[in-house]
Amino acid sequence: MPNKEKMSPEELRRYRRRVEQRRRERLRVRRNRQILGGFLIIIGVLVVVFGVKTIGKHLPKKSKSNKTKVVQTTKHYETQRIETTEKTSYKVNDKYSKLKTDKLTVCIDPGHGGKDKGHENGDVVESKQMLEMAKQVSDDLSAYGVNVVLTREDDSFLYLNPRSQVANDNKADVFVSLHRNEDTASGDTSGIELYIDKDADKDTTRLATALYKRIKKVSGMDISKTKYGSKVDEDTNYVVIDGVTMPACLIYFGYVSNSSDNQAFAKNMSKYSSAVTEGILTYLLKKQEEENTIKETEEETYDESLLP
Ligand SMILES: [Zn+2]
Numbered sequence: 001m002p003n004k005e006k007m008s009p010e011e012l013r014r015y016r017r018r019v020e021q022r023r024r025e026r027l028r029v030r031r032n033r034q035i036l037g038g039f040l041i042i043i044g045v046l047v048v049v050f051g052v053k054t055i056g057k058h059l060p061k062k063s064k065s066n067k068t069k070v071v072q073t074t075k076h077y078e079t080q081r082i083e084t085t086e087k088t089s090y091k092v093n094d095k096y097s098k099l100k101t102d103k104l105t106v107c108i109d110p111g112h113g114g115k116d117k118g119h120e121n122g123d124v125v126e127s128k129q130m131l132e133m134a135k136q137v138s139d140d141l142s143a144y145g146v147n148v149v150l151t152r153e154d155d156s157f158l159y160l161n162p163r164s165q166v167a168n169d170n171k172a173d174v175f176v177s178l179h180r181n182e183d184t185a186s187g188d189t190s191g192i193e194l195y196i197d198k199d200a201d202k203d204t205t206r207l208a209t210a211l212y213k214r215i216k217k218v219s220g221m222d223i224s225k226t227k228y229g230s231k232v233d234e235d236t237n238y239v240v241i242d243g244v245t246m247p248a249c250l251i252y253f254g255y256v257s258n259s260s261d262n263q264a265f266a267k268n269m270s271k272y273s274s275a276v277t278e279g280i281l282t283y284l285l286k287k288q289e290e291e292n293t294i295k296e297t298e299e300e301t302y303d304e305s306l307l308p
Helices: 009-058 126-143 160-169 202-217 239-243 259-297
Strands: 069-072 080-083 088-091 105-110 147-150 174-181 192-196 248-255
Touching: 105 126, 105 160, 126 147, 126 174, 126 259, 160 174, 160 239, 174 239, 174 259, 192 202, 202 248, 202 259, 239 248, 248 259
Parallel strands: 105 147, 105 174, 174 248
Antiparallel strands: 069 080, 080 088, 192 248
């Protein structure tokens, strides 16, 4: 601290000016610190708010699976399509609750594929329609816990024997081949047809009966009685049917050459798929029930009147 009394007036003015400058400098620094502090607080708040929001996106969403919405309830044969927030699934029918599905495998064969489009009529392509239908049946059966194997899962070509091989290799309990039909001579020919092995055993006819009864309930197309063999004759099996070791059925869902069959198929494909699913489940359930009954009575017989 300089001695102010010994200062000349000029020195004293300079001294006071310096003191005043230092004071202002200190004030400026303090103000800047306050501004910087406030700014950092705002940044901090923003980081916290946006940080939490960002982290939130990576946390598992709270499940809303209990809040299911029925989007299709009318006329959908024996099942209801349920839309959940996770994925589309079926409300399983209690009727099949007794079915022990843990060791059951079903093989579904969508006819044709790839360069082999099957029967065609304009936009109607058998190979594509059957793949879509097979996937639907697969989804439906899976909802009941059944293991499902498709002979093809996309629009790829596959010979006939490997299709049977898929079913045999997977030790399937049931094999169902899906097709559309065609009559090049007449657009009037129509309806659904089921074919089974020319020497069909009891299980095969039971499977066909169960499928027949449920498909028949779906309106839209007539259905012919189940036939043995193939379209060629009743003593000639379809290759895919001939090659499998389990009960099997080949189904034609109407004629691509018939416009009302095409309309009915487009409109009811989901119902036909459900009918196939429930025909298969019914056959499997009856078989399990019968096996249990046989263990108890040894004498239980099957109702032959159910045969087509
Ligand atoms: Zn076909």
